[in-house]
Structure formats: C-alpha cells, structure tokens
Amino acid sequence: MRPSGRSPDMMREIEMLPGFNAHAEGSCLVKFGQTHVLVTASVEDRVPPWMRGKGEGWVTAEYGMLPRSTHTRGNREAAKGKQSGRTQEIQRLIGRSLRAVVDLRALGERQITLDCDVLQADGGTRTAAISGAWVALRLALDKIHAATPFEVDPMPAQVAAVSCGVFEGAPVLDLDYPEDSAAHTDGNFVLTSAGALVEVQATAEGAVFDEETLLRLLRLARIGTDAIFAKQREATGR
Numbered sequence: 001m002r003p004s005g006r007s008p009d010m011m012r013e014i015e016m017l018p019g020f021n022a023h024a025e026g027s028c029l030v031k032f033g034q035t036h037v038l039v040t041a042s043v044e045d046r047v048p049p050w051m052r053g054k055g056e057g058w059v060t061a062e063y064g065m066l067p068r069s070t071h072t073r074g075n076r077e078a079a080k081g082k083q084s085g086r087t088q089e090i091q092r093l094i095g096r097s098l099r100a101v102v103d104l105r106a107l108g109e110r111q112i113t114l115d116c117d118v119l120q121a122d123g124g125t126r127t128a129a130i131s132g133a134w135v136a137l138r139l140a141l142d143k144i145h146a147a148t149p150f151e152v153d154p155m156p157a158q159v160a161a162v163s164c165g166v167f168e169g170a171p172v173l174d175l176d177y178p179e180d181s182a183a184h185t186d187g188n189f190v191l192t193s194a195g196a197l198v199e200v201q202a203t204a205e206g207a208v209f210d211e212e213t214l215l216r217l218l219r220l221a222r223i224g225t226d227a228i229f230a231k232q233r234e235a236t237g238r
Contacts, residue, residue, distance in 0.1 A: 008172045008173065011223075013033055014032060015231075016030050024136070024140075025139070025140040026040070027040045027041065028136045030129075030131060032174065033176055034122035035125055039136040041112055041114050041136040042115070043111075043112050044110065054109075057110040058111045059098050059102050062113065062114070064077065069121045090125075090129070094126070094130050097190045098114065100190075101158065101159045103156070112140055116133060124174060131161055134160065135232055138155060142236075159192050160191060160193075160229055162188075163175045164217040165180065165217070166183060167179045167182065167183050167184070168182075169184075185205060187214075189201075189224075
C-alpha cells in the first residue's frame with residue numbers, strides 16, 4: 001500500500017492554472033498534489049550573443065526553491081552567492097526538455113526564459129516544472145502569434161515529465177516525498193506527445209534493477225504523461 005493510498009499507476013491530482021501571473025507573456029501555476037510550482041515565460045526580442053545572426057531563437061530556464069517550500073527553511077541561493085549543483089542540473093534539464101519540442105528557427109531571433117519557482121515541495125518538483133513550463137511557453141507563443149503571426153507553429157508537440165520508482169518492491173507512478181525518500185529505484189521520464197523519449201534519469205538508490213523493471217517504469221511514465229498532456233491541452237484550450 002502506498003502512503004497516499006493511490007494505486008501503483010495513479011497520479012496525484014493535477015492542476016494547471018494558466019495566466020496566474022498578470023505580467024508575464026505566459027504563466028502557469030502547476031500542482032502535482034502538494035507540489036506547487038509557478039512558471040512564468042518572459043519574451044525578449046534578442047538572443048544570446050553567441051546566437052546572433054543565425055536566424056534562430058533560444059529557450060532557456062531558471063529554477064529555484066523558496067525558503068519554506070520544504071519542511072524546514074532553506075537559505076536563498078542568492079544569499080549564498082552561487083547556485084547549487086542540483087539547481088543547475090534541474091534548470092538545464094528543463095531547458096533541454098522544452099527545446100526538444102521547439103523549432104528554434106521558426107521561433108525567430110527571440111529568447112524565451114522560463115522561470116520555475118517552487119512554492120511548495122512534496123516530491124517531483126522538476127517534473128512538475130517541465131510540465132507547467134510547456135503551458136507557460138505555449139501561452140507566450142500564442143501571444144506572440146496574435147501580434148506577429150508565425151509562418152509555422154514553433155512548438156507543434158507537447159512535452160511532459162513524471163517520476164516513477166520502485167517503492168517497497170513495486171514500481172509506482174508519480175512519487176511523493178515519503179515514497180521518493182524511501183525508493184529503491186528512482187527515475188524521471190521526459191516524453192513528448194508523439195511518444196518520443198527526451199530524457200530518462202533512473203538510479204538505483206537502494207538496490208539494483210533489471211531491464212524489465214526499467215520497462216515497467218517506462219510504461220507507468222507513459223500513463224502519467226498521457227494524463228499530463230490532457231491537462232496541458234485543457235489549460236491552453238488546445
């Protein structure tokens with residue numbers, strides 16, 4: 001029995017609230033159960049210096065956790081003067097995941113920055129951030145298109161992410177903190193709506209796992225991302 005009482009293939013309740021921020025070109029408050037992440041998309045009509053003149057745009061991400069997003073207060077990384085290795089890894093993952101479904105040439109010479117701020121953490125903050133970032137980015141692209149139509153849609157596919165792991169000997173979907181902290185195997189799966197894999201991060205935490213276990217986790221991930229894709233479409237009206 002999972003601590004939450006969910007079946008092995010059951011997601012936590014998913015909520016995606018679009019347009020949560022009044023100022024950003026696109027925004028979404030995404031909730032995976034008690035994990036809440038605010039994502040904003042900011043559009044600039046310029047690209048990084050190393051991309052100038054290429055006729056392409058850029059999508060990047062930043063990630064951070066608020067001091068009381070967890071059970072005890074954590075210090076702000078800005079106060080420390082540097083980001084942790086974990087923060088850098090996660091924001092790179094978010095950027096890679098979104099760029100996997102974006103046609104940078106169709107985007108034109110624009111940069112879109114996705115700021116992912118964890119308001120409350122209960123496991124799966126990076127997967128919630130990726131899934132909510134797609135909504136914020138989609139809304140930002142729609143706003144650009146309304147003012148200056150794209151010749152082709154720069155983001156024709158969806159991308160979403162979900163965690164899976166082995167908890168008390170059983171593969172389970174969408175780990176919350178009690179499961180994540182005790183899982184024997186922990187994985188994060190990033191998939192597109194076309195069924196392609198963007199990234200798989202799977203680690204043996206307490207015991208090694210075999211190929212069949214990995215495939216079972218992947219099958220669970222497909223169930224989870226299908227549910228997320230439906231929520232994304234609902235949030236963006238697509």
